[in-house]
Amino acid sequence: xxxxxxxxxxxxxxxxxxxxxxxxxxxxxxxxxxxxxxxxxxxxxxxxxxxxxxxxxxxxxxxxxxxxxxxxxxxxxxxxxxxxxxxxxxxxxxxxxxxxxxxxxxxxxxxxxxxxxxxxxxxxxxxxxxxxxxxxxxxxxxxxxxxxxxxxxxxxxxxxxxxxxxxxxxxxxxxxxxxxxxxxxxxxxxxxxxxxxxxxxxxxxxxxxxxxxxxxxxxxxxxxxxxxxxxxxxxxxxxxxx
Amino acid sequence: xxxxxxxxxxxxxxxxxxxxxxxxxxxxxxxxxxxxxxxxxxxxxxxxxxxxxxxxxxxxxxxxxxxxxxxxxxxxxxxxxxxxxxxxxxxxxxxxxxxxxxxxxxxxxxxxxxxxxxxxxxxxxxxxxxxxxxxxxxxxxxxxxxxxxxxxxxxxxxxxxxxxxxxxxxxxxxxxxxxxxxxxxxxxxxxxxxxxxxxxxxxxxxxxxxxxxxxxxxxxxxxxxxxxxxxxxxxxxxxxxxxxxxxxxxxxxxxxxxxxxxxxxxxxxxxxxxxxxxxxxxxxxxxxxxxxxxxxxxxxxxxxxxxxxxxxxxxxxxxxxxxxxxxxxxxxxxxxxxxxxxxxxxxxxxxxxxxxxxxxxxxxxxxxxxxxxxxxxxxxxxxxxxxxxxxxxxxxxxxxxxxxxxxxxxxxxxxxxxxxxxxxxxxxxxxxxxxxxxxxxxxxxxxxxxxxxxxxxxxxxxxxxxxxxxxxxxxx
Numbered sequence: 001x002x003x004x005x006x007x008x009x010x011x012x013x014x015x016x017x018x019x020x021x022x023x024x025x026x027x028x029x030x031x032x033x034x035x036x037x038x039x040x041x042x043x044x045x046x047x048x049x050x051x052x053x054x055x056x057x058x059x060x061x062x063x064x065x066x067x068x069x070x071x072x073x074x075x076x077x078x079x080x081x082x083x084x085x086x087x088x089x090x091x092x093x094x095x096x097x098x099x100x101x102x103x104x105x106x107x108x109x110x111x112x113x114x115x116x117x118x119x120x121x122x123x124x125x126x127x128x129x130x131x132x133x134x135x136x137x138x139x140x141x142x143x144x145x146x147x148x149x150x151x152x153x154x155x156x157x158x159x160x161x162x163x164x165x166x167x168x169x170x171x172x173x174x175x176x177x178x179x180x181x182x183x184x185x186x187x188x189x190x191x192x193x194x195x196x197x198x199x200x201x202x203x204x205x206x207x208x209x210x211x212x213x214x215x216x217x218x219x220x221x222x223x224x225x226x227x228x229x230x231x232x233x234x235x236x237x238x239x240x241x242x
Numbered sequence: 243x244x245x246x247x248x249x250x251x252x253x254x255x256x257x258x259x260x261x262x263x264x265x266x267x268x269x270x271x272x273x274x275x276x277x278x279x280x281x282x283x284x285x286x287x288x289x290x291x292x293x294x295x296x297x298x299x300x301x302x303x304x305x306x307x308x309x310x311x312x313x314x315x316x317x318x319x320x321x322x323x324x325x326x327x328x329x330x331x332x333x334x335x336x337x338x339x340x341x342x343x344x345x346x347x348x349x350x351x352x353x354x355x356x357x358x359x360x361x362x363x364x365x366x367x368x369x370x371x372x373x374x375x376x377x378x379x380x381x382x383x384x385x386x387x388x389x390x391x392x393x394x395x396x397x398x399x400x401x402x403x404x405x406x407x408x409x410x411x412x413x414x415x416x417x418x419x420x421x422x423x424x425x426x427x428x429x430x431x432x433x434x435x436x437x438x439x440x441x442x443x444x445x446x447x448x449x450x451x452x453x454x455x456x457x458x459x460x461x462x463x464x465x466x467x468x469x470x471x472x473x474x475x476x477x478x479x480x481x482x483x484x485x486x487x488x489x490x491x492x493x494x495x496x497x498x499x500x501x502x503x504x505x506x507x508x509x510x511x512x513x514x515x516x517x518x519x520x521x522x523x524x525x526x527x528x529x530x531x532x533x534x535x536x537x538x539x540x541x542x543x544x545x546x547x548x549x550x551x552x553x554x555x556x557x558x559x560x561x562x563x564x565x566x567x568x569x570x571x572x573x574x575x576x577x578x579x580x581x582x583x584x585x586x587x588x589x590x591x592x593x594x595x596x597x598x599x600x601x602x603x604x605x606x607x608x609x610x611x612x613x614x615x616x617x618x619x620x621x622x623x624x625x626x627x628x629x630x631x632x633x634x635x636x637x638x639x640x641x642x643x644x645x646x647x648x649x650x651x652x653x654x655x656x657x658x659x660x661x662x663x664x665x666x667x668x669x670x671x672x673x674x675x676x677x678x679x680x681x682x683x684x685x686x687x688x689x690x691x692x693x694x695x696x697x698x699x700x701x702x703x704x705x706x707x708x709x710x711x712x713x714x715x716x717x718x
Contacts, residue, residue: 012665013668047628144611172612182687183257184569186260220697
């Protein structure tokens with residue numbers, strides 16, 4: 001299968017290792033990966049902060065870049081949530097001929113990374129080896145918008161040597177929320193403190209998630225507090241081998 | 243501005259108010275405890291309902307239908323209420339509602355009122371209006387009484403005194419009720435409140451209540467509660483005045499079947515409220531012989547005109563979204579600057595005021611979606627928050643620094659060429675702040691981030707540069 005990677009804007013700049021891991025896994029599974037270089041951003045940050053017209057411009061670019069793709073892989077549940085929850089509405093308001101139809105036919109071909117593996121490619125065991133205790137942070141968009149359920153956990157359970165542990169109040173938000181963490185930095189930090197407590201109580205060595213945005217937020221506090229726990233995107237765990 | 247929502251028009255912005263509250267450890271302890279208890283109870287009683295989602299959908303449909311035909315149902319309510327011996331008054335805004343209520347009390351020459359279950363009266367600042375007319379209001383819901391005696395503001399829609407603990411309440415009662423001694427067991431405190439309130443229930447001749455539902459078909463009012471004080475308040479006085487926001491209308495009596503299953507489970511985690519009072523007009527020889535309903539608009543019809551956000555008016559004030567909200571659970575209700583707190587407050591308060599005030603509220607959410615998930619009438623609160631954020635930006639009311647940042651980001655993301663330049667600029671820009679692979683302190687609007695979190699330094703090579711390098715190597 002030819003899979004087009006939308007790496008997302010922040011992974012591109014801040015977490016290139018995640019993109020590399022996705023490429024490695026998909027190629028290991030025998031697929032051809034394509035990275036359309038004209039891609040930039042899904043528009044979520046602008047949309048969520050109230051800048052809809054800027055978001056619309058970014059959506060237009062995304063749609064024109066990926067219109068012909070067979071399958072689009074996105075290693076970020078919140079970007080996929082942006083597309084699934086808001087693109088159609090945004091397109092309907094845009095009054096650009098053909099845009100709404102393009103979005104409608106493109107959306108079913110877009111998969112979040114763990115979804116792509118379990119639903120579209122039908123694999124759970126990709127031969128990874130990661131002999132560590134891992135706690136899975138369930139991001140809000142994965143949980144309530146994409147309804148990923150146990151898909152990420154199923155993938156982790158197949159990793160050799162990996163022990164998966166559950167945090168208390170695992171369904172609570174980490175407090176990131178994009179520009180929320182800047183506009184309401186104090187509240188965001190307070191929510192984060194509660195989250196960190198639950199994660200650290202598990203004693204795990206690694207905290208993983210399907211979103212680097214939550215992990216950047218969580219990891220930032222773990223690092224500041226000089227804890228032994230580190231953060232790693234799900235793809236980077238799955239890309240490991242013995 | 244004609245529409246006033248409590249003191250929200252002059253309240254500090256959410257981030258500032260929150261900062262102060264976050265340093266109150268007692269408050270945060272109480273909050274965590276109370277919201278956890280209610281959340282767990284709610285989960286338990288919701289899980290035992292096989293048709294919970296059907297009930298939510300039905301409630302959503304009923305509310306949607308009512309809002310589309312509100313004019314018809316309001317008039318139907320008025321006719322039915324009048325037929326049953328009640329009087330109906332229409333109030334455009336807070337001032338008009340206050341004038342009507344004060345006038346009714348003055349006509350009878352009463353100097354005191356007992357009040358219960360009326361957040362709407364807080365919205366219109368009725369107590370202030372009463373006091374300036376020389377009328378003394380007594381709150382009779384236990385939590386509201388605690389808030390009133392403390393000269394305090396409610397911090398939760400359903401449990402307004404959530405931020406107070408037993409010791410604080412004991413001290414307050416001792417002081418304000420003129421008692422000589424008082425224990426701090428719940429029984430002691432309840433007994434003190436009972437003595438204090440009973441005497442007023444028997445003496446005061448005007449009662450003021452709110453309404454959970456106003457039934458168009460029959461002209462009835464429904465109030466649900468736990469204590470029985472609302473029952474006292476609505477049956478003992480000579481005159482009863484019920485203040486109702488116009489969105490509280492439901493079409494038929496049988497619609498209560500849906501809402502009385504959803505509301506107690508969502509609000510307090512109970513299958514049914516201990517007291518469910520429903521009354522219709524005046525019953526000769528029993529209960530208040532004069533009954534007035536004041537129908538309040540105060541910005542509601544304005545919300546109704548916006549198809550995208552009118553679902554805000556579906557709210558049945560259960561408070562489930564507060565208990566589920568990660569933001570509310572840290573700050574409590576006072577940060578929201580009005581009686582309406584939590585996620586529902588964040589969309590209701592600014593809209594009632596035509597988006598002229600409380601503009602930081604739509605941003606007081608991480609958009610985690612927990613509120614929508616628990617809402618018994620399926621209000622898509624995150625969607626409405628986004629709509630309001632867009633309105634703030636479109637009105638040109640967003641802070642300048644944010645507008646510049648967003649515009650710059652939009653330009654950087656407009657294509658791969660500018661994006662590479664922006665990447666290079668970001669790498670250069672981080673140098674003064676980088677310390678051993680991490681960024682520990684940033685200036686300006688990013689300072690809040692680095693107060694408690696590090697940022698990893700930007701990697702030397704972006705993904706796209708790695709990809710290009712790989713493609714080049716492959717081509718060779």
